[in-house]
Amino acid sequence: MPDPRRPLRIALLGCGVVGTEVARVLTGDADELAQRVGAPIELVGIAVRREGRRRDLDVPDDLFTTDAMALVARGDLDVVIEVIGGIEPARGLILAALENGASVVTANKALLAEDGATLYEAAEKAERDLYYEAAVAGAIPIVRPLSDSLAGDRVTRVLGIVNGTTNFILDAMSTTGAGFNDALDEAQRLGYAEADPTADVEGFDAAAKAAILAGLAFHTRVHISDVHREGITDVTAADVRSAAEIGSVVKLLAICELGPSGEVSARVHPAMIPDSHPLASVRGAYNAVFVESEGAGQLMFYGPGAGGAPTASAVLGDVVSVARHRLAGVRGAGETVHAQHEIVPIGRARTRYHVAIDVDDRPGVLSAVAQAFAANDVSIKTVRQEGHGDDAQLVVVTHEAEDAALSATIDRLRDLDMVRGVSSVMRVEGVA
Known part of the structure; x- marks a missing residue:
């Protein structure tokens, strides 16, 4: 258990759009965060790809390092925040952080969907937390409601718009009559789409999130390869018009279902959804997740699904929870995969x-x-x-x-x- 008289030490891996916002809050709101945690917190290192790059942060230069592995292996860290993304070096750094006694907060949906089992097992062995609210739907709290708030219920379906880029494009096609390419150009001009939008428009990003959501909802390990994936590049203006003719709109949906015999399916694809459905009104780059369960019935979680400040909000919520656990000498609930339902193909x-x-x-x-x-x-x-x-x-x-x-x-x-x-x-x- 950490000495309550010393600050809890935090290291940050990555200082891009999200990492910069996380660092800004950790340093600028340190006193308020300390009140919420119950002990002072201290940002002791920030791993970056290149030192000397100009960043809009009021922190000492000596906090920055290009040796991320040395930072996570120093042995006195309480929490490591990973916002690098991708599979490597993120996986190796998270494993090293856990092995050296730190709990981990990550926003890395690709890694969790690809090799979450390895991370969960390492966290269990180290008796440390692995939290990842920011990995799905940005600022929207959905990971903890599924894992904690609905733990006593039986979730039967999760239906979500979990990619803001594709929702912006499809919404533009619906409201302006534009074709896919014109809507994509507009999304890129406004900063909602990357120069290479493949991960978004081909559904890879949403598929990773669907794997995470399905695993949480149905207590079963779901790999990204288990998720059927289709993107929106083949959606035409005629498809959007046809949807309107039957009182519907086209959305890229992540759908996770528990079948009548206990089988699990997870899929991502464009679909028509009735104007009367709550998800139909989700506009622009916003995200929403619609949950159906036996006890609670229908629930919807809505909000900004990406961006520096919204994603940082989810990261910092996890940081506070994990820091409280470190202070109390406990850990939160780990992976729950007791059900291990059969995963069925599309x-x-x-x-x-x-x-x-x-x-x-x-x-x-x-x-x-x-x-x-x-x-x-x-x-x-x-x-x-x-x-x-x-x-x-x-x-x-x-x-x-x-x-x-x-x-x-x-x-x-x-x-x-x-x-x-x-x-x-x-x-x-x-x-x-």
């Missing part, structure tokens, strides 16, 4: 679908299309025809069906001589 996931089919405008087409759906046990809810002649299109909305059945239906449709193409397939979520 083919077994069930949802509704919106399918646009380009067809010849001649007798028998509708019957043949309906037979293709029926042959794979996919029930049609509504069907409408748009256009005539060469521009004829059937728009089908199905009842709930397995993903594998819908995929087989699409293959069968493409084999029909009167079908010129299946121009769009999009899942429909959030319908009672």
Whole structure:
């Protein structure tokens, strides 16, 4: 147990947008944080890639070091904050911090989704905390509600908008009628998208968060490879218009579900969601997570999902909790994976679908299309025809069906001589 008369020593790994905000609060609000923790806190080192880089921080120059491993291995640290991101060197530094007696606060969703088991096991062995509220949805408190507040309940579904870049792009497409490329250009101009937006628009970022959320919600280890992933690069202005025609909007959703037989599925993909659903009103770069449980019912957590100050808020909340534990000589709850449910592939996931089919405008087409759906046990809810002649299109909305059945239906449709193409397939979520 730390001596209550000495400050709790904190090291910071990374001093980018988030790290700078964390350092600013740790130093500028040290007295207030000390009151919340119950003991003084002291920032004793900041690991950076390059020394001498100009930073908007009022801290002594000798706090900065490029030797991150030496910093975490010094042996007298109480808390190490990791906001470097990526897999390495972050993994090695976190493991070294735990081995040398420090608890760890991290915002590293990619590492947790890729190799969280190694980190959890190291924290358990070291009898130290591993906290990561900032790894999912920025400032929104969702990790602790799932792991603590709902620990006595049975969560059945987590449905979330967990990437601000993609939500901004899709919202712009919906409100302005812009195509994907124009909306992406605007997101980059305003700073909502990186110069290389691949991690966001292809769904990698959201998939990492979905793995973390599924693991927490269902007490089962979920690796990022278990998460089905689709991005938004193929979403067209026509898709967005079609969603509006059925009273819906298109969102990139992270969906984690506990099935009726205890199976777990986790997926990320664009989907149509009804205007009446709370997630439909999430605009711009904001995030929201919708949780369904047997006892509490439906809960929604909403707020800024990225940015320096919002993410730093989540980091510092964890720092206060971990520091209190160090002062009391205890640790918080570790990984809970007692359930270890079967994780099933996307083919077994069930949802509704919106399918646009380009067809010849001649007798028998509708019957043949309906037979293709029926042959794979996919029930049609509504069907409408748009256009005539060469521009004829059937728009089908199905009842709930397995993903594998819908995929087989699409293959069968493409084999029909009167079908010129299946121009769009999009899942429909959030319908009672």
